[in-house]
Amino acid sequence: MTDLIVSLTTAASLGIAGVILAAVAYRGQRETLLRNLWVGLRTAALMESDDAWVAGHRAAARYLCIAGAGLIVSAVASVFLTEAAVAVVALAGCAWVLAWVFIASRVAARAAERG
Template sequence: MVFALALVIGGAVIVTWLTWRAANGSLARNDLAGVRTRVTMSSDEAWRIGHRAALRPTVIAGILTVLWSLASIGLAPLRNPVSVLVATAVLLGGALLSIPVAHRAVRRCNTENDASA
């Protein structure tokens, strides 16, 4: 269980780091990592705006995942398969939640740009 929880921690760190890089512009649009949807892939600006918005739920999910995993590693009663599933669900939930957040941010920006034009 410790190894599985350590893998989940690694996953949380990587997902958070990649989202942060995309949000600050150091990870360009690509077909491998990030919130890759038709909306966020429509332009470089949409990519950055979407990831800036997605950063908050991703960071929150990443922190909760790491804290839960560390607690599960440190406390013997929590060192079980259910803890791995909970940690994975929190991380995936944050990733899935970040998609509509990113979409709303891009659409809001597009609406504002259309209104000012």
């Protein structure tokens, strides 16, 4: 029973985070993600202007989508695993998202600087 609770709560957390990242990517690609202090990539280059924000998020959308997809895959996998394996999958999902968000931030900053 404990394995099931751990699996489901981990899957829910990872899945929600993955969907949020995918939604940010989608809105960034469609240029509907307004500059704010809560959601999106917030580097110095992106926060300089609305144009930099839009250009950066449009350029980073693909990478943010990959990050979100990795979390969603981790969420689905965690439903079928034991408690120990869920921890490994969750950590792998977190490492995956960190790597891709870092890449997305670099791509976004370069695009924002180019204008």
